[in-house]
Amino acid sequence: MTVQTxxxxxxxxxxxxxxxxxxxxxxxxxxxxxxIWEIAAxxxxxxxxxxxxxxxxxxxxxxMLRSGELLLHTAASLRxxxxxxxxxxxxxxxxxxxxxxxxxxxxxVDPIIAATYPIPKSSILPxxxxxxxxxxxxxxxxxxIGVFFPVAINATTGVLExxxxxxxxxxxxxxxxxxxxxxxxxxxxxPVIMTGFKLGxxxxxxxxxxxxxxxxxxxxxxxxxxxxETFAVEQMYVGLFxxxxxxxxxxxxxxxxxxxxxxxxxx
Amino acid sequence: MSIGAVNxxxxxxxxxxxxxxxxxxxxxxxxxxxxxxxxVSLDIAPGEFFMIVGPSGCGKTTLxxxxxxxxxxxxxxxxxxxxxxxxxxxxxxxxxxxxxxPWMTVWQNAAYGLRMRKVPARTIRDVVGHYLDRTGxxxxxxxYPHQLSGGMRQRVAIARAFANDPHILLMDEPFSALDAQNxxxxxxxxxxxxxxxxxxxxxxxxxxxxxxxxxxxxxxxxAQPGRLKQFVPVALARPRNIMELQGAPxxxxxxxxxxxxxxxxxxxxxxxxxxxxxxxxx
Numbered sequence: 001m002t003v004q005t006x007x008x009x010x011x012x013x014x015x016x017x018x019x020x021x022x023x024x025x026x027x028x029x030x031x032x033x034x035x036i037w038e039i040a041a042x043x044x045x046x047x048x049x050x051x052x053x054x055x056x057x058x059x060x061x062x063x064m065l066r067s068g069e070l071l072l073h074t075a076a077s078l079r080x081x082x083x084x085x086x087x088x089x090x091x092x093x094x095x096x097x098x099x100x101x102x103x104x105x106x107x108x109v110d111p112i113i114a115a116t117y118p119i120p121k122s123s124i125l126p127x128x129x130x131x132x133x134x135x136x137x138x139x140x141x142x143x144x145i146g147v148f149f150p151v152a153i154n155a156t157t158g159v160l161e162x163x164x165x166x167x168x169x170x171x172x173x174x175x176x177x178x179x180x181x182x183x184x185x186x187x188x189x190x191p192v193i194m195t196g197f198k199l200g201x202x203x204x205x206x207x208x209x210x211x212x213x214x215x216x217x218x219x220x221x222x223x224x225x226x227x228x229e230t231f232a233v234e235q236m237y238v239g240l241f242x243x244x245x246x247x248x249x250x251x252x253x254x255x256x257x258x259x260x261x262x263x264x265x266x267x
Numbered sequence: 268m269s270i271g272a273v274n275x276x277x278x279x280x281x282x283x284x285x286x287x288x289x290x291x292x293x294x295x296x297x298x299x300x301x302x303x304x305x306x307v308s309l310d311i312a313p314g315e316f317f318m319i320v321g322p323s324g325c326g327k328t329t330l331x332x333x334x335x336x337x338x339x340x341x342x343x344x345x346x347x348x349x350x351x352x353x354x355x356x357x358x359x360x361x362x363x364x365x366x367x368x369p370w371m372t373v374w375q376n377a378a379y380g381l382r383m384r385k386v387p388a389r390t391i392r393d394v395v396g397h398y399l400d401r402t403g404x405x406x407x408x409x410x411y412p413h414q415l416s417g418g419m420r421q422r423v424a425i426a427r428a429f430a431n432d433p434h435i436l437l438m439d440e441p442f443s444a445l446d447a448q449n450x451x452x453x454x455x456x457x458x459x460x461x462x463x464x465x466x467x468x469x470x471x472x473x474x475x476x477x478x479x480x481x482x483x484x485x486x487x488x489x490a491q492p493g494r495l496k497q498f499v500p501v502a503l504a505r506p507r508n509i510m511e512l513q514g515a516p517x518x519x520x521x522x523x524x525x526x527x528x529x530x531x532x533x534x535x536x537x538x539x540x541x542x543x544x545x546x547x548x549x
Contacts, residue, residue: 165366172335172360173380173431183379187370264370264411 049233057237064238074242076218080136081208081246084143085201092151092200093193097185099152100159113152121146121203122210134215142211147200154196158189191265194258201254205247220246271339277351286348288313288435288467289334294343296329302492303329306343309486309495313348314465318482318501320472320529322536326493327471328363331437334469335360349434356384359433363440367412367423374399374408376423380431398426401460418449422456429460435467443473454480455509462506475529479521480509487528490536497528 034054040046041053064070099106125142132138162185170184212221220239227236258265278286287310296304303326311317321327332338334345335358347357359380367376377399381391399405402422412420421441428436442450458481461468472478478485479501487496501521503512512518 165362165364166368168337169360169362169366169368169379171337172358173383174356175383179383183371184368187368190370262370264413 052234052237057234057241060234061238061241064235070223070238070242073218073220073223073239074246077208077212077220077243078246080139080212080219081143081201081204083136083140084204084208085147085197087140088144088147088204089151089197089200092148092196093155096152096155096193096196097159097181097189099156100189101181101185106156110156113149117149117153121207125211125214128211129215139208139211139216139219142207143204146203146207147197150199150203151193151196154192154199155189158192158196159185161192162188191262194254194262198251198254201250202247205243205250209243271341271343273334273336273345273347273357275349275357276346277353278348287311288315288348289469290344290346292344294330294333294345295341296326296333296338297341304333304340305492305494307493307495308343309498311467311469313467316461316468316470316481316483318470318472318478318485319488320475320478320485320525321488321493322490322529322533323473324491324536324540325488325532326491327488328439330493331360331439331469331471334358334435335437347435353434354384356380356431356433358435358437359428359431360437360439361421361424361428361441364444365412365417365420367420367427369412372409372411373404373415373423376412377404377426377430379427384431394430394432395426398430398460401429401463402426402456416449418445418453421445421453425453425457425460433466435469438468438470440471440473442477450477451509457481458507458509475522475525476513478525479503479518480507480512485525487525488532490532491539496532499525499528 037046037051038054041048041051061070095109099109121142124145125138128138128141128145132141166184166188167180170180175183208219209221209224212219213225216222216225220243224236224239224243227233227239289309289311291310292308294304294307295302305326307330319327319330329338333340334347337360349355349357368379371379374395378391378395381394386394396405399408402425404419404422404426407415407419412423415423421444424441428438442453445453454477470481482501485499485501487499488494489496499521503515503517503521
């Protein structure tokens with residue numbers, strides 16, 4: 001009589017191979033999609049007037065990089081984004097933390113934020129154009145307004161959610177108001193504030209694309225809009241690709257920044 | 268002299284030994300209709316390791332928070348003696364549960380009180396170094412709290428309080444969240460560190476064992492409203508060895524005595540709690 005035994009693979013090894021498999025799949029799926037797109041475009045399965053082949057988009061992207069045109073537009077958008085983040089983010093950070101710490105100011109400002117927050121930010125664009133004109137001002141303002149709300153709201157929430165025991169410790173050790181802010185309120189709320197900045201920058205990217213479509217002479221939004229006006233579809237895709245790339249790079253960079261400035265956050 | 272808040276009484280060194288370090292008279296604290304602390308009067312001697320036991324909800328934490336200046340009493344007076352011209356803070360508290368800042372390293376946490384007092388950097392380095400050494404944390408100075416066990420985090424809280432060099436140390440069930448072995452280790456370490464300077468300690472616990480092992484005197488409080496029920500002096504020799512002490516006959520007698528006094532109160536606290544629960548369900 002023979003006894004058959006089946007030996008199960010060690011669980012650790014199988015878990016690792018599962019992770020490797022996932023990684024390969026996650027790289028393969030976008031490449032696969034591009035390949036199908038390319039084949040479909042070349043065989044005439046899809047209308048290349050609307051969906052040009054990826055290879056032709058790439059060719060144009062390289063050409064526009066060489067001429068410096070693409071960098072010019074990308075730099076214009078990035079600069080507006082950067083100014084908007086600073087101009088919207090810093091006051092939001094200060095106001096949000098103060099609201100978290102001070103009940104009176106919270107009672108005063110909270111209703112104003114609650115009333116204005118639900119307004120779709122893109123609908124303020126005409127007003128921004130009216131007030132700040134067609135120049136840089138209106139674009140930076142749009143980004144700033146997009147960054148302001150999530151940062152302010154998260155900073156308030158972050159401070160309010162700080163465990164009361166830490167504030168007791170601060171008082172027991174006679175921390176001054178200033179020290180309470182710098183050693184407890186700010187670091188205590190930082191993880192939630194960081195989430196607010198991530199959200200806000202995402203919204204800022206949406207808004208800068210919209211703002212640049214109207215009355216702008218540069219920027220990726222302008223690039224996309226002028227492509228529609230001249231029916232240069234490949235150029236439109238180059239613009240879309242660049243915006244997606246900026247979004248991706250910013251997400252990765254913010255995650256790295258978070259690891260650096262919040263080293264105490266358990267991974 | 269203000270009513271409700273802690274009054275610091277500057278005294279000349281010569282007379283300090285004869286008077287109590289902390290004088291509490293008719294201290295009452297109410298929260299709305301609830302009487303948390305009811306006319307408590309007591310004197311705590313300089314260098315005394317004073318224990319408070321009582322059932323949960325008896326107002327012992329409230330009493331400690333008033334001493335810490337985190338709450339004000341509704342009526343009554345508290346006086347804490349401080350040597351005239353002293354730069355030391357009057358108290359430092361070790362809180363129940365995690366109270367060390369997650370965003371600071373062990374070293375930064377231990378240095379917090381001194382940094383708030385703007386003590387020169389070199390002094391901070393020496394003092395913090397000393398207490399991290401005494402609590403066995405030197406190796407972990409650059410660790411963040413989330414990298415430490417619960418016992419180690421509470422060691423940091425103790426180092427932070429001692430490093431601040433207060434006149435009195437307030438401890439609010441500092442070991443209640445720890446497992447039995449860790450608790451024993453930390454109790455021993457606390458006694459060792461305390462032996463160095465013999466600061467006045469007010470220590471809250473719900474464990475009768477802990478009260479006898481650590482204290483010079485035990486105050487038993489009644490269930491709500493929190494009143495003083497009884498003082499039990501603990502005349503056990505120091506320095507104490509916790510393991511040896513637990514086998515000693517005097518130790519057993521004291522635990523017995525305090526527990527007898529406390530048991531009725533715990534029973535009563537449970538009845539009050541049950542009643543509140545029935546009330547809430549209606």
